Amino acid sequence: WTPTRARDRRSGMGLSCLGRADNTPCYDSDKSILHFSNVHAGKVPIGQPRLRWHHGPVQALPITSLYVHVPFCAHKCEYCAFYSEASSGELINRYxxxxxxxxxxxxxxxxxxxxxxxxxxxxxxxxxQWETVLRAMERLNLLGADEWTIESNPATVSLDKARLWRDFGVNRVSMGVQSLDEKLLERLGRIHSRDQVFKSFDTLRCAGFENVNVDLMFAIPTQTMEVWRATLREAIALGSEHLSSYEVIYEEDTPLYAQLQAREFDVDEDLACEMYDELIQMTGANGLVQYEIANFARDFRVGQRCAQRAVDVPERSPPPRRAEDSAALPALACQHNVNYWRGGSFYGLGPSATGYVHGVRTKNWSNTQLYCEQLEKGRRAIESSEQLSPEARAGEIAAFGLRMNAGWRFEEFQQVTAFDLREGWAAEMREFIDRGWAQTNEKGFWLNARGLRFADAAAEAFLRLPSMAQ
Known part of the structure; x- marks a missing residue:
């Protein structure tokens, strides 16, 4: 198995999993919705028994999550397959x-x-530009979210900008750090330096941010375990409230993929596994609770910020959380991502963004010019949409929930999908329990520490349309 970086790390919608079967679902833009090759909208295929619904129709979920895609970058990174383009003042204003x-x-x-x-x-x-967006949201009564995250590059954060965000209610920033090694930052095509990471973090603290995520990558070409361990140690010592970390993957049509094809470097899967193990050990030993394959959060409330401090380097893995403990999320888990993983609806705005609203999946144009043209004509910039069958959607939700350490509580799954997990996926549950990948009790089903390493294979199995228990 190898840990792999999800395309949609921010929405958490891509399956950044271990042991991937490489039919990885992919979301356009961490960040919105995914397109599966083996799950289809519409009717259940002929001969496929329709699963019994329980307790009436699917419970309506309010539209309480909003994703906004900002498609501009100062420079496109070597590994990036997200839709983005070079920044242009005129085009940004139009956007x-x-x-x-x-x-x-x-x-x-x-x-x-x-x-x-x-x-x-x-x-x-x-x-x-930010003030234009934020004042519009104020006028439209879109402020006041419990959790409001803005992704940032350490090279493009200023105190004035951070204070403006806070003034309008932004309360969480996700910093795209990726590495604290100058050579690896250059290798990835990042525009920031390691010094800018520390300065930007201090800037966010000065502006009043008490909930900051640090986003890292591992298994970068030429990265050694020593360098990875040093990056982890320094990143944890910052005292951020959240850490996310993904293995680099090689997307077609990216410079990094071309370099791999040209054999400019080799991929060491064993080293990637060891790096993931180190991630689990060091986060667990330093108060960052794993709640999803690649996400770790502090289990205290905002305002109880931890100071920068020495980092514990464990000689062995910390004891695993008990099953009854894993159902509760750490206090500072990313609630936006949790909404995705728990099958919630969401709007996706901006070029290439996808959404899931009232049973319909939509995808905006992955072209800023076309996006703007449609809205200038007074209509949504939707390139495609599809109505998902309840069965297909239930399969997606079952798969996504297994990304999380808590897995699924049977009652919660039935409330969200109107299907019984034990009835529709009995064979899959038994298979993964027999393999030693999963556990169950009268309340729920979840992947254990070993199973999370193979979560992509597990998710692929659960993606299928549910079947009737015989």
Whole structure:
């Protein structure tokens, strides 16, 4: 198995899993919805028995999550397959105007509890552009989310910008650090330096941010275990409230993929496994609770910020959390991502963004010019949409929930999908229990520490349409 980086790390929608079968579902833009090759919308195939529904129709989920894609970057990184383009002042201004129009079209159907601005590089917008967006959200009653995240590059964060975000209610920033080694930052095509990481972190603290995520990558070409361990130690010592970490993957049509094909470097899967083990050990020993394959959070409330401190380097893995402990999320888990993993609805705005609203999956144009043209004509910039059958959606939700350490509580799964996990996926549950990958009790089903390493294979099995228990 190898840990793999999800395309959608921010929305958490891609399956950044271990032991991937490489039919990995992929989301356009951490960040919105995914397109499966083996799950289809519409009717159940002929000959496929329809699963019994329980307790009436699917419980309606309010539209309480909003993802906004900002598609601009100062420079495209070597590994990046997200939709983005070089920043241009004129095009960014046009995008901002169009984004406000798109917000106006959906505002009446949206009461966000979580908001996530991803990219691209959202922090590349200047103060005037940000103020235009934020004032529009204020006018449309879209402020006041419980959790509001903006992704940032350490090279594009200023104190004035951070203070503006805080003034309008942004309360969480995700820093795209990736590495604290200068050579590896250059290897990845990142525009920031290690010094800018520490300066930007201090800037966010000065602006009043008490919930910061640090995003790292491992198994980078030429990265050694010594360098990875040093990066982990320094990143944890910052005292951030959340850490996410993914293995680099090689997407077609990226410079890094071309270099791999040209055999400029080799992929060491054994080393990648060891790096993931080191990640689990060091986070667990330093108060960062794993709640999803690649995500770790502090289990205290905002305002109880931990100071920078020495980092414990464990000689062995910390004891695993008991099954009864794993159902509760750490206090500072990313609620926006949890909404995805738990089958919630969400709006996706901006070029290439996808959404899932009232049973319909939508995808915006992956072209900023086309996106703007559609909104300038007074209509949503939707390139495609599909109505998912309840069975297909239930399969997706079953798979996504297994990303999380808590897995699924049977009652919760039935409330969300109107299907019984034990009835529709009995064979899969038994298979993974027999393999030693999963556990169950009268309340739920979850992958254990070993099973999480093979979560992609498990998710692929659960993605299928549910079947009737014989």
């Amino acid at each position: 901002v105007t169009s984004l406000v129009r798109e917000m106006e079209l959906v505002a009446n159907d949206l009461k966000p509890r979580t908001v996530f601005f991803g990219g691209g590089t959202p922090s590349i917008l200047n103060l005037r």
